[in-house]
Amino acid sequence: MAAISEILNKKEFSKDDIIRLLSITNKDEHELLIKKAYSVKVNTVGRKVHLRGLIEFSNYCRKDCYYCGIRKGNQKINRYSLSDEQVLQVVELARRNGLTGVVLQSGETSSQLFTERVTNLIAKIKEITDPGFRITLSLGEQTPETYRQWFEAGAQRYLLRIETSSEKLYRKIHPDNELHNFKTRLECLKNIQNIGYMAGTGVMIGLPFQTIENLTDDLLFIKERKIDMVGMGPYLEHADTPLYNYKDLLMPQTERLKLSIRMIAILRIMMPDINIASTTALQSIDPSGRELGLQAGANVMMPNLTPLKYRSNYLLYDNKPCIDQVADDCLYCLTKRIKMIGEDIAYNDYGDSMHFINR
Ligand code: SAM
Ligand code: SF4
Numbered sequence: 175m176a177a178i179s180e181i182l183n184k185k186e187f188s189k190d191d192i193i194r195l196l197s198i199t200n201k202d203e204h205e206l207l208i209k210k211a212y213s214v215k216v217n218t219v220g221r222k223v224h225l226r227g228l229i230e231f232s233n234y235c236r237k238d239c240y241y242c243g244i245r246k247g248n249q250k251i252n253r254y255s256l257s258d259e260q261v262l263q264v265v266e267l268a269r270r271n272g273l274t275g276v277v278l279q280s281g282e283t284s285s286q287l288f289t290e291r292v293t294n295l296i297a298k299i300k301e302i303t304d305p306g307f308r309i310t311l312s313l314g315e316q317t318p319e320t321y322r323q324w325f326e327a328g329a330q331r332y333l334l335r336i337e338t339s340s341e342k343l344y345r346k347i348h349p350d351n352e353l354h355n356f357k358t359r360l361e362c363l364k365n366i367q368n369i370g371y372m373a374g375t376g377v378m379i380g381l382p383f384q385t386i387e388n389l390t391d392d393l394l395f396i397k398e399r400k401i402d403m404v405g406m407g408p409y410l411e412h413a414d415t416p417l418y419n420y421k422d423l424l425m426p427q428t429e430r431l432k433l434s435i436r437m438i439a440i441l442r443i444m445m446p447d448i449n450i451a452s453t454t455a456l457q458s459i460d461p462s463g464r465e466l467g468l469q470a471g472a473n474v475m476m477p478n479l480t481p482l483k484y485r486s487n488y489l490l491y492d493n494k495p496c497i498d499q500v501a502d503d504c505l506y507c508l509t510k511r512i513k514m515i516g517e518d519i520a521y522n523d524y525g526d527s528m529h530f531i532n533r
Contacts, residue, residue, distance in 0.1 A: 178203045182210045187444060192390040195440050196433065204432065211439035211471040218446040219473045221517045224525030225508070226310060227268035227276040227479040227501075230488040231256045235281025237314070237354060239337075240347050241378070243412040243489045244281050250414055251487045255280075256480075258295055264479045264501070265299050271505050272521045275308030277333070277476055282314030289320045296327040308524050310374075315358060318365045325369050332366045333374035333405060334359070338381065339395035340388045347381060347417060363399070372530045374403035374449075379437055380430035381409045382420035389437060397444050402527035403474070404441060407453035408434045410491035431459040435470045442471025447528035449474050457495045465515050474525070475512075477504045 178198065181191045198204050215221075232255035233244045244251060256264075261278070268276050276299070278292070296309055310331035311324060321332070338344050341356045348354035367373045377392045396404055408430040411421050424430070438450055451474040452467030460466065464475060478496050480488065485497040496504055512519055 178206050182206065182443070187440070189390055189394065192393055192440060193386055196386050196389055196436055198436065204436065207436060207439050208470050211442040212469055214443050214446050215471045215473060219449070219528060222473065222520035222523070222525075223468060223512050223517050224449065224474045224520050224523065225273050225505075226308070226474065226476045226525075227264065227271075227273045228279060228476040229256070229261060229264050229276055230279050230478070230480040230484065231261055232280035232283065233484075233488050234283055236284065237282050238349050239354065240349070240416040241381070241409060241412070241491075243415060243491060244487075245415060246281075248414050251489070254484050254487055256484065258291075258298060260481060261295060262298060262302060264481070265302060267501055268479060269303055269307070271502075272519075274306070274522070274524045275310060275331075276479070277310040277312055279312040279333075280314075284314075284316060284320075289316070289323060293323055293327045296324060296329050300328045306524055308526075315362045318369070321362075321365055321369050321371070325371060329371070331372040331374065331403065333376075333403070334363050334366060335376040335378075335405065336360065336363060336392075336395070338377050338384065338388060339392045340384075343381065343383055343388055346383050367399075372402045372527055374405060375399075375401050376404050376406035376451075378409035379406060379434045380425055382417065382423040384409075389433075393437065393441055393444060396441065400529075400533060401445075401448065402530040402533075403449040403451070405451040405453055405474075405476075406434065406437055406441075407455035408459060410455055410458060410493070412489070412491045427459045431456060431463060431466070435466050438467055438472050439470040445529065447532060449525065449527040449529075451476060454478065454495060455491065458491070458493050461495075462511075465511055468512070468517060469515060475508060477501070477508050479504070 234253050235244055235246050238245045238247050309329040311329045312333040344356040411418050450472040452464040452472035456463030456467050479501040482500055
C-alpha cells in the first residue's frame with residue numbers, strides 16, 4: 175500500500191490515490207492530509223474566509239427527493255415564501271454587515287410567474303446594492319431560457335449540486351420519474367456553465383448505498399467539469415423522509431464528518447484555486463465542524479440570514495444548527511469562530527472563484 179506522504183507529493187492523483195486517501199483510518203495519516211490541504215489553501219486562496227448571506231426564501235418544492243425535509247410529500251411543514259420586501263431587508267442587513275453577496279435558495283418551483291418574480295427581485299436587489307454585489311442563485315433545475323433571463327438580470331453565480339455523480343445511486347435516492355432525472359440535472363449544470371455563471375456543484379457524503387468509489391468519482395467529476403465552486407457535506411437523516419428507513423445502513427455521523435473533511439482536503443489539493451464552502455451540515459454533527467472544514471481547505475461560509483420565524487420550516491435534515499439565532503448573532507458568532515482559528519473574514523472583497531477568473 176502506497177504511503178500517504180508519497181501520494182501527497184504527486185502532481186496529479188490517480189483514482190487509486192483518491193480511494194487510498196478517502197479510506198484513511200489512521201489519525202496521523204488523516205492529519206498529514208489535512209496539513210497538506212491547508213498549506214495548498216494558504217498558498218493559493220489564502221487564509222481569508224468569504225461570507226455569503228444565505229436567504230432561504232421559499233420552501234415550496236415540486237420535487238420529492240427521498241432525503242430532503244422540505245420535499246413536496248412532507249405534509250408536516252408549513253410552506254412559506256418571503257415577500258420581496260422581506261428579502262430586500264435581509265439583503266440590506268447583509269450589506270450593512272459588510273457582506274459582498276447573498277445566496278437566494280429555495281425549493282424547486284418552475285412557472286412563468288416564479289421566473290418573472292425572481293427576475294424582478296434580482297433587479298430590486300441590484301437597485302439597493304453597489305454594482306459589484308454578487309447574487310448567487312440556488313433554485314434548482316430550470317430551462318436554459320430561465321437561467322439566461324436571471325443571468326441577464328444580474329445574477330452572477332449558480333449552485334446546483336449533482337448530489338452524486340453515480341446515476342445508479344442517484345436513482346436510488348430519488349423517485350423514478352421525469353422530474354428526478356440524473357441526465358437532466360447534468361444538462362442543467364452544463365447550461366449554467368455555458369451561459370456564463372460562476373458554476374457551483376456538490377454532493378452529499380455518507381449516503382446509504384454510497385461507496386468510496388462513488389465519492390472518488392464525484393471528485394473526478396468536479397475536476398473534469400471545471401467547476402468553480404463546491405459545496406459538499408455530510409448527508410444527514412430527516413425522520414420524515416423515505417431515506418430514513420435506511421438509517422441502519424449509515425456509518426456513524428462522526429465518521430461521515432471525517433469523511434467529509436477528507437473530501438474537502440483532497441479536492442483542495444486537486445483544485446487549488448476553486449472556492450469551497452464549509453457547509454452548515456458539518457456543524458450539525460460537531461459544533462466546530464465548519465472550522466474543521468476551513469482547516470481542511472474550505473474558504474467560504476454562508477451564514478444563515480433567513481428571518482428567524484421561517485427557519486424551522488426549512489429543515490433539510492434533523493438537528494439543523496442555528497435555527498434559533500438571529501442573523502446579527504449568527505454573524506457575530508461566525509466572526510469569533512473564524513478569528514479563533516487564525517483566519518480573517520475577507521471584507522471588501524467579492525471573493526470570486528480564482529478558478530473562474532483563471533479559465
Ligand atoms: N431545491 C434546490 C436544489 O435541490 O438544488 C436548492 C435547495 S436544496 C434544499 C439544497 C441542497 O440541500 C441539495 O442540493 C441537497 O444536497 C441538500 N440537502 C437536502 N437534504 C439534505 C439532507 N438530508 N442532508 C444533507 N443535505 C441535504
Ligand atoms: Fe426540493 Fe431541493 Fe429538497 Fe429536492 S433537495 S426536495 S429539489 S428542496
